[in-house]
Amino acid sequence: MDDTGRSDSPAGVNTKLYLSSLGLAAALLIVIRLFALPHLGGATKVSLSDTIISIVDSLTGAAVAALCVSLLVVFFYGLKRQEPMEVQVTAPGSIAAELAKAADATNSWDYRGHTARYFRSTVLPTLLQRAERQGHYLSVNVQVLDPDNVELMDFFTEYRRNANPDRRDYWTRRRAQAEIAATIIRLQLLSYQFSRLNCRVYLASTVSPFTIDLSDTCVIVTREKAGTAALKYPVGSSFYDSTKEDMRLSNRQSTELPLPRSATELDPGSVADVREVLSLLDILQGADDELLNLTLDAYRRPVNPYASA
Numbered sequence: 001m002d003d004t005g006r007s008d009s010p011a012g013v014n015t016k017l018y019l020s021s022l023g024l025a026a027a028l029l030i031v032i033r034l035f036a037l038p039h040l041g042g043a044t045k046v047s048l049s050d051t052i053i054s055i056v057d058s059l060t061g062a063a064v065a066a067l068c069v070s071l072l073v074v075f076f077y078g079l080k081r082q083e084p085m086e087v088q089v090t091a092p093g094s095i096a097a098e099l100a101k102a103a104d105a106t107n108s109w110d111y112r113g114h115t116a117r118y119f120r121s122t123v124l125p126t127l128l129q130r131a132e133r134q135g136h137y138l139s140v141n142v143q144v145l146d147p148d149n150v151e152l153m154d155f156f157t158e159y160r161r162n163a164n165p166d167r168r169d170y171w172t173r174r175r176a177q178a179e180i181a182a183t184i185i186r187l188q189l190l191s192y193q194f195s196r197l198n199c200r201v202y203l204a205s206t207v208s209p210f211t212i213d214l215s216d217t218c219v220i221v222t223r224e225k226a227g228t229a230a231l232k233y234p235v236g237s238s239f240y241d242s243t244k245e246d247m248r249l250s251n252r253q254s255t256e257l258p259l260p261r262s263a264t265e266l267d268p269g270s271v272a273d274v275r276e277v278l279s280l281l282d283i284l285q286g287a288d289d290e291l292l293n294l295t296l297d298a299y300r301r302p303v304n305p306y307a308s309a
Contacts, residue, residue, distance in 0.1 A: 086237050090220070090230040096122070098220055098232060099213060103127050106215035108139040110247045112204070113211035114156060114224070115179035116144050120186050121302030123213070128194060137196045141247070142187060143254055146203040147177040147284055156207050163225040178294035181284055185277050185299055188259050189267055202254040212243065219243045257281065268299060 090098050099118070103109070103126040111119050119142065131138040145152055153173045160176070161168040184201055191199040213220045219240050221231040233239040260280055268274045271292045278284050284291065 086233065086239060088232040088234070090232050092227050092229055095220070095222060095230045098230065099123055100126060102213065102215040102218055102220060104130055105217050107131075107136055108216055110141045110143075110214040110244075111212070112143040112208075112247060112250060114145050114160075114207070115176060116142055116183040117179055117298075117303055119213070120183045124186070124190070128190065128197070131194070131196055135196075137198065138194075140187070140197065140199045141202070141251060142183070142199070143202040143204050143247075143251060144180050144183055145176070145207065146205055146255065147180040149205060152205060152207065153177055159207060159209075160224060163223075166226075174291050174294055177284060177287075178291060178298045181274075181278060181295045182298035182302070184257065184281060184283065185268060185274070185295075188277065188281065191259050192261070199259065200251075201257040201259065202251045203257055204250075204254045212247065214240075214243060214247055257283070268296060271296060274299070 099122070103123050106127070109123070109127055111123075113119070124140070127138055127140065145156055147153065150173070153176050157171050157173050157176055160171040187199050187201055191197055209223055209225075211222045211224070213222070217235050219233045221233075222228070223230075233243070268277055271289060274292045274296050275287070278287060278292075278295075284295075287295075
């Protein structure tokens with residue numbers, strides 16, 4: 001019920017008016033029964049106690065009938081209202097909390113986006129901590145942009161600059177390539193260190209304005225543009241089911257990047273280490289020292305995009 005006394009029921013009944021009318025009718029019936037009917041047609045005078053007993057009996061019957069009706073309403077209408085909401089708008093300042101909540105309640109995670117900076121720096125550690133704590137297996141599918149596709153990198157870089165003009169100088173082709181490479185290297189290493197982690201990496205050839213994070217409980221859709229709210233769809237909603245199928249088809253149409261066991265033991269600590277891992281992964285072959293240094297820096301000091309660029 002709102003401040004005007006209008007009910008939240010589908011019919012929009014004015015509850016105050018309904019109760020007032022019902023009370024007035026009950027009072028009028030009592031007055032008629034006590035003071036009018038005994039004087040009509042030789043009717044037998046009725047005592048107050050008999051009238052009260054009769055009223056209580058009638059109200060009891062009415063209460064039972066109302067209970068039956070209420071149960072029917074709950075069955076046909078109440079349960080329907082308990083179905084998952086199709087969408088929940090998440091304020092920019094609450095996106096990190098929603099992602100953390102989802103990561104701490106799932107055994108799988110599907111990511112589709114661009115460089116996966118936030119996934120690498122924050123979501124992935126939470127997923128691994130939960131898997132270790134509860135001793136379950138973790139399935140992770142990550143789809144990022146193909147760092148060897150120069151035209152794609154330039155397109156993404158320009159798009160990212162326009163989305164956040166205050167940080168135009170931050171995003172360059174090399175920066176995008178370095179962030180993606182850092183994500184892949186991290187996944188490569190963790191897939192070796194954690195036997196319960198099943199990780200697959202896919203390289204996409206198109207840029208979408210949306211980033212998709214799909215867990216067992218919900219799907220969260222975000223945008224690169226700073227200050228933009230996210231959309232959260234719970235499991236059971238039609239969009240969640242559609243997104244799950246879309247992610248599966250999208251991965252099949254992308255290029256899967258093998259994570260060779262020969263590269264998994266190396267935790268890069270120098271430019272030479274980065275060059276060796278990239279060579280084993282067969283990405284960014286011939287990268288110069290500037291790109292290798294950017295990759296090492298991104299790997300060692302991941303940036304939270306919700307706190308900066």
